[in-house]
Amino acid sequence: MVEPLLVVSGLAARIGRVPILAGVDLAVPARGIVALLGRNGVGKTTTLRTIMGVVEATAGSIRFADQDITRLQAHLRPGLGIGYVPQGRGIFPLLTVRENLYLGLRGPADPAIETHVFERFPRLAERLDQKAGTMSGGEQQMLAIARALMMRPRLLILDEPTEGVMPRLVNDIRREIAAIAASGIAVLLVEQNLRTALRLARHVVIMERGHTAFAGPPESLRADPDLAHRLLGVGAPT
Amino acid sequence: MLANLATLALNGLAWGLIVALIALGLSIIFGLLDVINVAHGDLFMVGGVLAWTAVETTGSFAAALVVVPLLGMALGLATERFAIRPILRNPALTIVSTFGLSLILQEAVRATFGPAPRRLMAPLPGTLPVFGTNYEIYRLAAAVAAALALAAFFLFQQRTRFGTWMRAVRHDRETALTLGIPVARVQLLTFALGAALALLGGVIAAPITTVDFRAGVEILPACFMAVVIGGLGNLPGTAAAAVLLAVTEGVVSGLSDPTAARITSLCLMSAVLLLRPQGLFAGAAR
Numbered sequence: 001m002v003e004p005l006l007v008v009s010g011l012a013a014r015i016g017r018v019p020i021l022a023g024v025d026l027a028v029p030a031r032g033i034v035a036l037l038g039r040n041g042v043g044k045t046t047t048l049r050t051i052m053g054v055v056e057a058t059a060g061s062i063r064f065a066d067q068d069i070t071r072l073q074a075h076l077r078p079g080l081g082i083g084y085v086p087q088g089r090g091i092f093p094l095l096t097v098r099e100n101l102y103l104g105l106r107g108p109a110d111p112a113i114e115t116h117v118f119e120r121f122p123r124l125a126e127r128l129d130q131k132a133g134t135m136s137g138g139e140q141q142m143l144a145i146a147r148a149l150m151m152r153p154r155l156l157i158l159d160e161p162t163e164g165v166m167p168r169l170v171n172d173i174r175r176e177i178a179a180i181a182a183s184g185i186a187v188l189l190v191e192q193n194l195r196t197a198l199r200l201a202r203h204v205v206i207m208e209r210g211h212t213a214f215a216g217p218p219e220s221l222r223a224d225p226d227l228a229h230r231l232l233g234v235g236a237p238t
Numbered sequence: 239m240l241a242n243l244a245t246l247a248l249n250g251l252a253w254g255l256i257v258a259l260i261a262l263g264l265s266i267i268f269g270l271l272d273v274i275n276v277a278h279g280d281l282f283m284v285g286g287v288l289a290w291t292a293v294e295t296t297g298s299f300a301a302a303l304v305v306v307p308l309l310g311m312a313l314g315l316a317t318e319r320f321a322i323r324p325i326l327r328n329p330a331l332t333i334v335s336t337f338g339l340s341l342i343l344q345e346a347v348r349a350t351f352g353p354a355p356r357r358l359m360a361p362l363p364g365t366l367p368v369f370g371t372n373y374e375i376y377r378l379a380a381a382v383a384a385a386l387a388l389a390a391f392f393l394f395q396q397r398t399r400f401g402t403w404m405r406a407v408r409h410d411r412e413t414a415l416t417l418g419i420p421v422a423r424v425q426l427l428t429f430a431l432g433a434a435l436a437l438l439g440g441v442i443a444a445p446i447t448t449v450d451f452r453a454g455v456e457i458l459p460a461c462f463m464a465v466v467i468g469g470l471g472n473l474p475g476t477a478a479a480a481v482l483l484a485v486t487e488g489v490v491s492g493l494s495d496p497t498a499a500r501i502t503s504l505c506l507m508s509a510v511l512l513l514r515p516q517g518l519f520a521g522a523a524r
Contacts, residue, residue, distance in 0.1 A: 049412075052415075052416045053415070054412045054415055054416060074415040074416065075415050075418050075419060075420045075421060075422075076418070077416075077418075078416065078417060078418035079418055084416040084417075086412075086413055086416065090410060090412075090413035090416070092405070092406050092409050092410065092413075093409070094405065094409065095402065095405060095406065095409075099402050099405075103402065103403075103406055103414075103417050103419070104417035104418050104419070106418070147417070151417075151418070
């Protein structure tokens with residue numbers, strides 16, 4: 001049994017005075033994709049933000065690579081190997097593509113990673129000196145993913161990466177996520193499209209009102225349409 | 239008459255560039271920390287007082303130009319750490335805190351430096367013929383120095399890693415954190431840099447104005463107007479607005495009187511707030 005890379009146990013958090021999370025449990029193995037699902041407002045994004053340290057955990061623990069990072073300062077977490085692509089992409093529109101790409105690096109970029117990223121996203125290489133805000137939504141999403149990859153993450157956390165992206169680019173992004181996982185980077189994915197999530201993920205975690213309501217392989221969801229309907233409001237795709 | 243107006247416009251330009259320097263400090267502090275630094279004008283005043291003291295002590299204005307902004311950085315670091323950081327999540331309290339700092343700085347200067355205004359001799363005496371009148375060399379030098387400082391700041395912001403971090407934090411603090419940018423340190427150094435700019439403005443302005451413990455109270459409204467007209471967080475816009483306001487006030491003062499000039503500025507600011515609340519220069523590169 002391989003030790004999971006990320007283990008979240010009994011996580012609780014609040015925003016202002018409002019409790020949002022109350023008992024989130026999930027584990028992400030060192031390889032493969034884990035999909036975090038749930039209806040709108042159940043706390044998926046807050047879970048990711050708490051893992052990244054921008055929302056303070058009020059209870060529970062977050063362990064990454066055998067290290068307790070629950071109280072670790074937020075800006076130190078990416079250095080451990082956690083890449084994050086936030087909901088809405090988190091691009092800095094007034095910075096150039098180049099500035100966005102290298103923003104998280106403390107030293108010079110690893111030439112091998114640089115080559116790899118530009119091979120994967122050739123349009124970015126063509127637009128390095130362009131303001132990021134002038135790119136299309138899909139290109140901005142590519143930039144956000146490329147920026148996270150430049151930091152050589154061991155775990156990549158993606159929050160609704162296909163949201164607001166033109167339909168013809170959605171498949172490209174899904175393919176990239178699968179390729180990233182195949183290259184050996186663990187992925188924690190929040191995705192609204194259940195069909196996509198179940199197709200990509202090895203493991204599924206479903207949240208309900210701030211806590212984990214289900215964790216298991218996608219097959220379990222497919223085998224139990226009532227469960228998917230109760231927790232997600234839709235039937236599980238076959 | 240025309241020569242007189244040209245002189246007033248030149249005076250306005252020189253003063254505007256100095257105000258731009260101070261307003262820039264105010265704007266970066268607001269942009270990165272959401273703090274309206276009510277004591278910012280007093281930091282300018284402290285710059286003038288320290289310049290006067292440095293020249294009295296060492297006889298060198300150049301020494302004041304170098305040492306006083308460094309002291310400003312130190313003052314800014316201490317202020318952010320002890321007066322801002324503990325209450326950073328409560329913007330209303332930061333106004334109270336910086337207002338308290340403003341009073342402390344004014345009273346400390348009055349107690350040590352004295353209540354009487356003083357004058358600092360221009361380090362570059364003499365005049366040059368400009369537009370048919372003799373214009374003070376130091377005012378031109380002050381304009382050039384302020385313009386160089388502004389250019390250096392913009393270059394720093396565009397070309398250095400820390401400058402890029404500042405632009406990123408100004409836009410989206412949370413995403414910056416998730417990329418490993420030490421946001422708290424960026425905010426600390428930004429406050430220190432803003433304070434240093436205000437003190438530098440005080441040093442440059444000292445020979446063309448009076449050194450007085452109330453000087454900060456007089457300059458702060460001009461800085462706020464520049465920030466509002468230029469667009470909150472829009473640094474080039476703030477600098478341009480400061481120059482525009484000062485030149486306008488200079489020319490209107492010549493045609494009418496200083497009260498009419500200030501009324502003109504306030505009308506301009508009101509018009510901008512009504513018609514373009516995002517600022518006159520919104521959309522310009524930040």
